[in-house]
Amino acid sequence: MMEATEGLRTVVGLMSGTSMDGIDAALLRTDGRDRVEALGFLTIPYDDAFRARLRGCLGRTDGGEPVAGVERELTEAHADAVRRLLERAGVPPAAVALIGFHGHTIHHDPDRRLTRQIGDGARLAASTGIAVVNDLRSADVAAGGQGAPLVPLFHRALAHGLPRPLAILNIGGVANVTWIGPEPAGGGEAGGGQAGGGEAEVVACDTGPGNALIDDWVLRHGLGRFDAGGALAAAGLVDDAALATLMAHPYFDRPAPKSLDRDAFDPAPVAGLSPQDGAATLTAFTAGSVARVLPHLPAAPVRWLVCGGGRHNATLMAMLADRLGVPVEPADRVGWDGDALEAQAFGYLAVRSRLGLPLSLPGTTGVPAPMPGGVFHPAA
Template identity: 40%
Template sequence: MTGAAAGECAGLSGLFIGLMSGTSIDAVDGVLVRFDESGVLAGTLAAASLAMPVELRRLLTDLQQPGADELARAALAGNRLADLYAQCVQALLAQAAVPSSEVVALGAHGQTVRHDPAQGFTIQLLNGARLAEASCIDTVADLRSADIAAGGQGAPLVPTFHARVFGSASARRAIVNIGGIANVTVLERGSAAPALGFDTGPGNTLMDAWCERHRGETFDRDGAWAAAGRVDQALLGRMLAEPYFSLPAPKSTGRDLFNPTWLDRLALDRIAPVDVQATLLELTARTIARACTEAAADEVHVCGGGAANGALMRRLAACVAGIPVGTTAAIGLAPQAVEATAFAWLARQRVAREPGNHPAVTGASGLRVLGALHAAPRVRT
């Protein structure tokens, strides 16, 4: 441990960076934030988002499914992703005019290409040592494996952070992150810990894949294409018959399940592509709404890329009729910054040797310190 990290473990405070590339594989989001000695968010100094290069996106997408020469391609992808993360770090430092030596540590999620907690593993591609070398900042990566080793799902990890920043004394809140996969955190009134948290199912991933296949665009901006179609109720019924939706929490999922192959099994040939898109949006809205209503949430706050999908937000509001729906901006944090900030907080927890998971959410046998720490070079800028 070097520099700022070595001197601040007791009542750990200071600057941290969080880096996230989610299941949509569209960008790397980063934040530079400050936490106080209690681990409470004390300010955001910079935020940046770098588009995922087309070649790297293709490589990471291909690695979601079994293929030839996987080990070498995965190692190469981990290196390239580390380089892109390092570019995001430099953008954050430049934006805030802060040298790397003032940053205690960074937390980097990597790119999930396999997630199978039932068999005891999850794979987030990222060369953490390479990122530490390039950024000159102590790097925390592989944040899910410790929870899985303790019998947990390894996901979602963000609910413990949600409880720190979004808890309310007067309202039972549902915090919904809509990335490629959607997850919900239920925060009980006045509690410092999440009451519940799990992946509800597909967020943007199936809509993105269908949009790219039929329109050559990586996502459906504002849900405009979906809004132009009609929901096919028979198709929606086949989608909702997926066994995952009936599993009790704790549970987690990913592109291992919800991918183009899953779509192709649904007999879509006789349905207009625009109507399939409308039905996929309805699937996301319905499965999130079910989780929120079953949890008896008083209000719903959305973060992640799905918060910018106007059609999806309208359908979600309709499906949870009577429950106010908004974004996390109304309760203190921009929707696109939430996950990256959570991974900055997880880096803080790792350096402080404090737990980052919550057994009620993941199903782990106990609280665990999460992540592998890669020390930066001693000469820092």
């Protein structure tokens, strides 16, 4: 195991998100604590045929084909992403200490202590010649945590010096928020991995739907894979009755921390709407669900920074600003790459895993105590 005194490591982080767009691959240097240096990033889209096969695995808890076949394809696609990322950056594989490999979530039901991410860590290590840490959620879920979101400790590492309370909102297929409270005296990491010795400094949860319902709606109507720029929603009107039905879901009254599966919400209330009005209503549902998290945060954020694909949706960003009443800005505004953050986070978490540091806290997933995790696969 790496020792905490060994300092910065060059690592790769890999993410295949619930939007099923493709693979995000990030190269960074980090100590797994409070130092992060971004070195490179790329996205490799999935082709339509593979995306359809991956979609067919969602919700599956059994083994065997076709899931095993998709897992092999997924793993080799990630190995190719690593090779392409390192080639672009001019970094040899021997210079990379670790790969943090999230895999792809096909089933997430933490209330039954179940979470499943497909992706073969040993196969990826053998294919790339680089040690891999994967299976980053299971320990948290097995201990009674929600297993998500896992990015908050990375967000905290990035947020030094920014005004607080700060909210960092990631809008992928599902949306999640990290609330970061005032910087503790002395800064840094203490208390066995808790921020400033007290877990209340970081609170997190899935807020509700992100892009998934909107993407599925657009796809169902043969209008592409997503609502580019929010143009379809901008051309429609929100159906207040349908929105009220969607917002009546009991999830929004549950306190943080909490998490969701991609398909937790039934879009039936918008089924009879036009493509434009349906997109507008589902976009308002995402924005409204973010606003519903405010009573569950320790204090109202003074600023929201948005990362993930949803920040490119101008209609959604305008709805968020209207409902939250404080600045809502792309994370890029503070010098972060809003497309790369989640992949970077899994490289960061891989280092924490090897150091034996927590990946999650009671305030981020509801786990009973700060929880390490991950499974290590040495380089072949």
